[in-house]
Amino acid sequence: MPSIHSIPIIDFSEFKTNPEKVAQDVFNACKSIGFFYMVNHDIPAKDIDKAFEVSKSFFDLPREEKTRYKISANNHGYSELLGQKLDPENQRQGDHKEGFNLRAFEGGKPYAPIPAVFQEHAEFLERLSKSCHNAALQILEAFAIALHIPTEQGGKHFFVGSHNYEGSENVLRFLKYPRGGESEYKEPVRAGAHSDYGSVTLLFQKDVPGLEVQASRTEWIAAPLIPGAITVNVGDQMELWTNGLFKSTMHRVTFLPEHNHLDRYSMPYFVQANSDTSLAPIPSPYVDQTVKDGAIYTAGEHLQKRLAASHGFEK
Ligand SMILES: O=C(O)CCC(=O)C(=O)O
Numbered sequence: 001m002p003s004i005h006s007i008p009i010i011d012f013s014e015f016k017t018n019p020e021k022v023a024q025d026v027f028n029a030c031k032s033i034g035f036f037y038m039v040n041h042d043i044p045a046k047d048i049d050k051a052f053e054v055s056k057s058f059f060d061l062p063r064e065e066k067t068r069y070k071i072s073a074n075n076h077g078y079s080e081l082l083g084q085k086l087d088p089e090n091q092r093q094g095d096h097k098e099g100f101n102l103r104a105f106e107g108g109k110p111y112a113p114i115p116a117v118f119q120e121h122a123e124f125l126e127r128l129s130k131s132c133h134n135a136a137l138q139i140l141e142a143f144a145i146a147l148h149i150p151t152e153q154g155g156k157h158f159f160v161g162s163h164n165y166e167g168s169e170n171v172l173r174f175l176k177y178p179r180g181g182e183s184e185y186k187e188p189v190r191a192g193a194h195s196d197y198g199s200v201t202l203l204f205q206k207d208v209p210g211l212e213v214q215a216s217r218t219e220w221i222a223a224p225l226i227p228g229a230i231t232v233n234v235g236d237q238m239e240l241w242t243n244g245l246f247k248s249t250m251h252r253v254t255f256l257p258e259h260n261h262l263d264r265y266s267m268p269y270f271v272q273a274n275s276d277t278s279l280a281p282i283p284s285p286y287v288d289q290t291v292k293d294g295a296i297y298t299a300g301e302h303l304q305k306r307l308a309a310s311h312g313f314e315k
């Protein structure tokens with residue numbers, strides 16, 4: 001396979017008028033590098049800016065405040081600096097980041113208690129998390145169109161049917177990679193190499209780059225910041241569902257010496273299929289239907305397995 005040197009930019013303003021074209025671009029990206037930039041999506045820039053401000057106000061709180069909301073096996077809450085290993089098999093030290101996972105709202109309320117700095121913007125955060133979900137539904141519709149899912153199996157709505165917002169395990173995650181500390185830090189990268197666990201991830205990057213994507217077994221390429229674009233990647237659930245056709249590509253975050261004086265903030269939105277959904281190969285003429293080895297997990301089982309390994313939760 002030729003090596004892939006860049007991440008394609010896909011214009012979703014054409015999705016309403018020419019869905020086939022957008023779906024084909026998405027298909028080509030997902031079969032090769034597993035990443036693309038979504039431009040002209042429906043999430044207003046001012047909402048993204050505001051979310052980063054709210055995120056900063058949370059991370060600025062004293063440590064004792066933040067640790068009151070410590071993350072547990074429900075995947076909601078605060079993870080401390082060095083608290084998570086995204087590459088648990090290889091890392092000697094946790095990631096050089098702190099984070100807060102905000103699970104999907106339920107019945108208009110946060111999934112579990114959230115700090116006052118979030119609570120005072122609860123309506124806004126719920127709206128944002130639903131806008132992210134809707135952007136993901138457009139991508140999932142593009143997947144189904146490109147994969148030619150038969151109409152009797154749901155056609156273009158195939159994935160939409162297995163991605164409810166209400167009751168989902170979707171997470172809007174706030175991350176802060178603090179400036180400094182790189183000289184004592186033992187690892188070469190500040191977030192370990194990993195693939196994402198869900199079906200699709202939307203990532204909002206801001207000001208400070210550092211994300212790298214494994215373009216081939218030996219080559220990492222930068223995923224630079226593109227103003228206004230959402231960095232989108234295929235997650236494990238989609239790779240399993242497509243029996244390896246779509247690539248859940250490894251990625252990591254590096255230290256960049258020219259940005260050492262700045263805190264890095266990012267905001268991934270992890271989209272999960274309904275937890276009881278089987279990850280057996282989907283009905284597409286492009287997807288090999290033979291299951292080679294191992295058991296077929298449900299989306300929920302797959303997620304729990306990966307989360308337990310990276311956070312060290314009790315199993
Ligand atoms: O911070 C980033 O840019 C990427 C974070 C990431 O890949 C993750 O949390 O899964």
Ligand SMILES: [Fe+2]
Nearest residue numbers: 194195196251
């Ligand atoms: Fe990731």
